Amino acid sequence: MHRCPRALPNLLVLSILAGLATTTPTAAVAPPAVIAEGLLRDAGGRPTSGTLLLNLIDPDATSPAAPLLAMGTAGANGRFRLRLDPSPQLSAVAARQAGFLNMRLLAVSADAKGVAMLSRRWDGKRWAPNAGPPQIDLTASAALTAVQRGELDRLRAAGTAAEQRAARGRPSVEVTGATLAGASAIGSDNPYCLRVNDRFLTAYTVIGELHTWRDMTATFGYGTSADSDISAGFSFDGGKTWSLGGQLHVGNATSTRSTKTVSANYYGRTIRSQFEYVKYHYAGWFCYDDTVYQSPWRWTGGGIIEGTSQAQFDGKCGRTYPKVYLYGRNTTWSRTDNDFWNWSAAASVLGLSLKAQSGASSSADLTYTFGSATSYHRICGSDDYPARATRVFAGP
Amino acid sequence: MKLRITLPAGVAVVAIGVAMVADAFVDVRTSGGPLAEEVPPNAVTFSVRPGVSFTYGGVQLHPDAAAGSLTLEQAQLEGATDGLRIVNAFVLPVAQTDGGLWFSYERFPPPRLPRASLRPLEGFTLGAGAVQVLLELGVHQAGTYEFSAVSVAYRAGGLRYRATYPFALRVCASSGMTRTCPPLELSSSALARGLPEVVVVGRRPGPRSIAVERARHGRPEQEEQCPDERCQRPPAHV
Numbered sequence: 001m002h003r004c005p006r007a008l009p010n011l012l013v014l015s016i017l018a019g020l021a022t023t024t025p026t027a028a029v030a031p032p033a034v035i036a037e038g039l040l041r042d043a044g045g046r047p048t049s050g051t052l053l054l055n056l057i058d059p060d061a062t063s064p065a066a067p068l069l070a071m072g073t074a075g076a077n078g079r080f081r082l083r084l085d086p087s088p089q090l091s092a093v094a095a096r097q098a099g100f101l102n103m104r105l106l107a108v109s110a111d112a113k114g115v116a117m118l119s120r121r122w123d124g125k126r127w128a129p130n131a132g133p134p135q136i137d138l139t140a141s142a143a144l145t146a147v148q149r150g151e152l153d154r155l156r157a158a159g160t161a162a163e164q165r166a167a168r169g170r171p172s173v174e175v176t177g178a179t180l181a182g183a184s185a186i187g188s189d190n191p192y193c194l195r196v197n198d199r200f201l202t203a204y205t206v207i208g209e210l211h212t213w214r215d216m217t218a219t220f221g222y223g224t225s226a227d228s229d230i231s232a233g234f235s236f237d238g239g240k241t242w243s244l245g246g247q248l249h250v251g252n253a254t255s256t257r258s259t260k261t262v263s264a265n266y267y268g269r270t271i272r273s274q275f276e277y278v279k280y281h282y283a284g285w286f287c288y289d290d291t292v293y294q295s296p297w298r299w300t301g302g303g304i305i306e307g308t309s310q311a312q313f314d315g316k317c318g319r320t321y322p323k324v325y326l327y328g329r330n331t332t333w334s335r336t337d338n339d340f341w342n343w344s345a346a347a348s349v350l351g352l353s354l355k356a357q358s359g360a361s362s363s364a365d366l367t368y369t370f371g372s373a374t375s376y377h378r379i380c381g382s383d384d385y386p387a388r389a390t391r392v393f394a395g396p
Numbered sequence: 397m398k399l400r401i402t403l404p405a406g407v408a409v410v411a412i413g414v415a416m417v418a419d420a421f422v423d424v425r426t427s428g429g430p431l432a433e434e435v436p437p438n439a440v441t442f443s444v445r446p447g448v449s450f451t452y453g454g455v456q457l458h459p460d461a462a463a464g465s466l467t468l469e470q471a472q473l474e475g476a477t478d479g480l481r482i483v484n485a486f487v488l489p490v491a492q493t494d495g496g497l498w499f500s501y502e503r504f505p506p507p508r509l510p511r512a513s514l515r516p517l518e519g520f521t522l523g524a525g526a527v528q529v530l531l532e533l534g535v536h537q538a539g540t541y542e543f544s545a546v547s548v549a550y551r552a553g554g555l556r557y558r559a560t561y562p563f564a565l566r567v568c569a570s571s572g573m574t575r576t577c578p579p580l581e582l583s584s585s586a587l588a589r590g591l592p593e594v595v596v597v598g599r600r601p602g603p604r605s606i607a608v609e610r611a612r613h614g615r616p617e618q619e620e621q622c623p624d625e626r627c628q629r630p631p632a633h634v
Binding site for chain 1: 435436437438439440441442443451454456495496497498499500501502503506507563576577579580
């Protein structure tokens with residue numbers, strides 16, 4: 001990163017000037033960055049108060065602990081906001097997932113609970129959303145048991161004590177920082193959960209698509225780190241019925257980079273690669289959740305195979321898709337670091353149809369090589385010019 | 397993007413101090429400039445002939461209508477190989493590009509794009525509509541030539557900016573029109589996760605009066621006084 005050399009003497013004078021500028025009160029400690037905010041509703045859709053618990057989902061953790069990262073409350077208007085600055089440990093977890101953290105947000109109202117899954121990337125100063133709206137609309141609809149209500153009361157007490165401790169050192173802090181292995185900054189009252197993996201399974205999942213027309217070759221590159229946001233699901237009835245709960249980022253590193261190159265004319269298909277998924281639940285004292293979850297876990301690093309035909313989108317550049325790039329002969333063009341299409345029915349796991357989107361980081365790229373048989377070549381974007389489009393088609 | 401004054405009063409005093417101490421002034425802080433936007437990197441490679449100018453049209457400018465008009469000053473190739481030069485820089489309103497934008501072509505102008513439809517970039521006033529920057533590039537000798545980014549200098553609201561786009565090019569020049577030119581690797585340091593960089597320049601730019609904002613996601617990451625000309629050249633995207 002570019003850093004300009006500092007003019008130290010100037011800064012010294014500036015410091016004095018700043019000291020003289022006494023109109024501004026002493027700077028307050030900035031609160032931690034907002035990692036999740038939104039609205040909690042009851043089963044009838046009305047805003048409701050409740051407690052929010054944010055737990056880490058770490059596929060590479062050697063411990064089954066699911067650390068509580070943040071805890072907060074929604075007022076009577078249902079609004080909530082959770083704040084968290086990543087500790088060095090959390091930063092290390094994120095580094096293994098291309099900068100992303102995956103989390104479960106559990107909301108508990110007076111008599112019901114709701115779940116959302118979310119993924120955030122720390123860009124050094126703030127949490128960046130990777131998929132979906134930054135506002136979380138969460139419905140607490142699953143009834144609580146008497147035992148759970150008792151556990152919640154104890155958890156609230158622990159959280160309140162922690163917030164009071166935190167508030168003494170960091171004003172406006174609504175949540176606590178996190179450490180791993182269950183030793184949360186909530187302290188000796190730490191409520192922690194253990195993640196119990198019930199079952200691992202694999203499924204080919206759509207990572208992108210390739211389209212060609214005459215005299216061109218298209219290549220989709222994926223890895224060496226995975227780069228997909230894939231739906232996670234949850235079930236309140238032990239796995240009989242599933243609901244989508246948001247998309248989690250899969251960014252694990254592998255030793256291989258997979259590519260799929262198509263030289264054939266008039267090709268248009270989705271491409272898929274194999275991912276591992278896990279079905280799990282939480283257990284342990286203070287865990288307070290009997291929901292069953294399924295999450296994308298990791299990319300296996302395997303090869304890329306063909307999926308369903310998408311050729312119906314080609315040959316329509318200019319008319320249906322007016323954002324066209326033209327290239328001359330013997331040209332290679334590549335792009336990276338931009339979201340591709342968010343595919344519905346990208347995979348089916350435990351009967352739940354998942355969405356998947358690649359390209360949030362720089363590990364998924366698209367390359368076109370144009371030949372010399374024709375003097376110029378066209379590709380077009382579905383929603384923007386091909387450098388930014390979520391889908392890139394080929395043809396006249 | 398709407399200009400946003402980000403400094404509270406106390407810090408404004410500091411800014412005045414900068415002007416006093418550095419014998420220059422920087423009279424604005426913005427959230428990135430009207431053309432600042434997050435753009436993903438891309439790269440193009442093709443073959444050309446020495447002495448025959450060729451086309452590069454990868455950059456599009458998308459002005460924020462709320463920011464008002466702005467005037468383009470100059471396009472520059474960042475990290476360019478010696479010998480690779482801009483012969484002419486043009487703009488073309490995207491709305492007038494029926495049939496698509498020429499991203500690259502081995503000659504200039506490309507087919508079906510008459511020179512008369514092009515307008516010089518320098519002095520072009522950008523209104524509400526997007527324009528394509530169409531560069532006529534040239535090399536004189538055989539060899540491999542590259543640049544790692546394109547920057548566009550412009551004025552808006554009495555201030556001068558430079559927006560840098562992480563769009564790379566490699567051309568292989570030979571009189572025999574070689575068919576193969578090794579493509580640029582997208583993972584190379586010149587392209588890794590590039591984001592537009594906006595250099596905000598005060599009205600009286602000089603070696604000691606440059607404020608540099610590196611805009612990430614449209615927000616300034618740092619603001620520092622730069623004591624020498626090193627800050628005037630954007631770094632390679634690392």
